[in-house]
Amino acid sequence: MNNRRNFLKSGVLLATGMAVSAPLLAKPKKGRDPKFSGVIYTDEDTGMWAGKQDHHVPVVTVEGNSITLFTDHPMSEVHYIVRHTLVDKSGKVLGSKTFYPTDEKAVSRFTVPSEYHGKLYATSFCNKHDFWLKEFVV
Numbered sequence: 001m002n003n004r005r006n007f008l009k010s011g012v013l014l015a016t017g018m019a020v021s022a023p024l025l026a027k028p029k030k031g032r033d034p035k036f037s038g039v040i041y042t043d044e045d046t047g048m049w050a051g052k053q054d055h056h057v058p059v060v061t062v063e064g065n066s067i068t069l070f071t072d073h074p075m076s077e078v079h080y081i082v083r084h085t086l087v088d089k090s091g092k093v094l095g096s097k098t099f100y101p102t103d104e105k106a107v108s109r110f111t112v113p114s115e116y117h118g119k120l121y122a123t124s125f126c127n128k129h130d131f132w133l134k135e136f137v138v
Contacts, residue, residue, distance in 0.1 A: 041132050049129050056132040058084060058124040065114045067138070071106040071124040075099070081106035082125045089119040112138065 038047055046053050054072065061068040069084045084106065085096040097108035106124065122134040 039131065041130060042134070052129050053132070056081075056124055056126055056129050058122040058132065058134050060122050060134055060136050062136070062138050065112050065116070067110045067112060067120070067122075069106075069108045069110075069122050069124070071126075071132075073106055073124075073126065075101055075103050075106065077101045079128050080126070082127050083123075084108040085123040085125075086110045086112075087121040087123065088116075089121075094120070 041047050041049055041053070041056070043053050043057050049056070056071065056073065058069040058071050061070070067086060069086065071081045071084070073081050075081065078101075080101045080103075081099050083096060083098050086094045086108075088094055094112060095108070095110035099106050112120075117138060119135060119137050122136065124132045124134075126132070
């Protein structure tokens with residue numbers, strides 16, 4: 001179990017670090033660095049997972065300084081959302097939540113400092129369809 005946790009932590013840190021250092025995500029079809037292909041998926045850049053974005057890209061709701069992430073994805077023993085992460089523009093992880101196949105839904109809630117304004121990244125990791133990213137501004 002520790003190996004899996006370490007793998008997931010490393011993967012999230014690597015992917016969020018790459019995402020934060022890559023303003024290329026804003027226009028992935030034009031000039032996106034090929035090293036991100038097959039690592040990070042978005043609404044616009046689904047890679048090999050075309051048609052899967054509706055059930056993998058996290059839906060973000062912002063109410064004041066409260067941020068809710070929801071991935072509209074079935075949760076079963078063999079296919080489920082493993083984790084949500086909220087990351088700021090500098091790469092700092094503001095919060096994360098791990099899910100289990102027995103969870104009813106992949107929903108997480110985070111609170112950001114009320115004075116925070118700027119770009120954030122929401123991530124959703126599926127055990128079958130990889131790492132998905134949503135960029136948004138608060």
